[in-house]
Amino acid sequence: MYQDLIDNILELTASDRHSNVLEVGCAAGFVARGLAPRVGRYTGVDLARAPLSVARRIAPSNCAFRRADGARLPFPDHSFDAAFCYDVFTNFPTFAAGAHIVAEMLRVVRSAGRVLIGSIPDEDCKQAYERRVAEVAKELDSRYGPVRPRPPSTGFRPLSTRLLARVVRSQPEILCFYFRKQDFLALSDSVGARVQLFDVHRLNPYFGYRFNVVYHKKAT
Numbered sequence: 001m002y003q004d005l006i007d008n009i010l011e012l013t014a015s016d017r018h019s020n021v022l023e024v025g026c027a028a029g030f031v032a033r034g035l036a037p038r039v040g041r042y043t044g045v046d047l048a049r050a051p052l053s054v055a056r057r058i059a060p061s062n063c064a065f066r067r068a069d070g071a072r073l074p075f076p077d078h079s080f081d082a083a084f085c086y087d088v089f090t091n092f093p094t095f096a097a098g099a100h101i102v103a104e105m106l107r108v109v110r111s112a113g114r115v116l117i118g119s120i121p122d123e124d125c126k127q128a129y130e131r132r133v134a135e136v137a138k139e140l141d142s143r144y145g146p147v148r149p150r151p152p153s154t155g156f157r158p159l160s161t162r163l164l165a166r167v168v169r170s171q172p173e174i175l176c177f178y179f180r181k182q183d184f185l186a187l188s189d190s191v192g193a194r195v196q197l198f199d200v201h202r203l204n205p206y207f208g209y210r211f212n213v214v215y216h217k218k219a220t
């Protein structure tokens with residue numbers, strides 16, 4: 001499944017071992033590990049400090065990481081052959097928040113370069129998608145057992161009582177926002193780039209419920 005994801009990113013961004021590629025929202029380098037050995041140079045940016053420090057430890061040597069907001073990328077125009085943003089839009093409560101990032105990614109890729117926005121939950125099949133999520137969870141539980149909080153490892157400092165109280169009160173949950181394909185198509189006019197829609201890679205358990213978008217920057 002992982003190789004299928006990496007192959008799909010390479011294909012949709014038209015990247016090869018000579019390409020200089022940017023990932024926006026790289027987190028702890030999950031994609032970087034598989035992609036970097038197959039491109040010339042990989043740069044990852046993320047808003048969050050902690051996952052970046054993990055990424056720096058585990059990623060191959062042709063990788064660089066920076067803390068930055070995808071909507072204000074610290075790179076000159078035309079810096080990369082391609083850029084991608086994978087599993088990040090699910091964090092954005094509005095399409096507008098993500099649209100700024102698409103425009104900024106297009107600014108930093110070269111003439112005729114590609115921008116991939118990957119794995120977007122499709123608003124038009126939200127209910128079917130939620131049923132699929134429950135099916136996948138059941139499948140995983142039956143294969144690996146139900147997810148339980150891990151006992152604290154001896155290598156970690158125990159949480160202070162005050163911090164623990166805050167964590168428990170905050171009741172973290174996974175948020176997932178949905179988007180309409182039409183919004184991505186309409187954006188192509190305002191950013192001046194041709195657009196194509198694709199399904200997510202075939203082995204993704206949410207194939208048919210999530211989609212990928214590729215913007216092609218104009219050749220100048």
Ligand SMILES: C[S@@+](CC[C@H](N)C(=O)[O-])C[C@H]1O[C@@H](n2cnc3c(N)ncnc32)[C@H](O)[C@@H]1O
Nearest residue numbers: 025026027030046047048068069070086087088
């Ligand atoms: C679910 S993770 C995806 C990580 C990675 N792309 C992957 O596929 O494994 C989403 C990441 O996007 C980052 N993120 C969210 N908004 C961002 C923004 N405006 N600029 C840069 N990173 C952002 C979050 O900090 C988080 O690490």
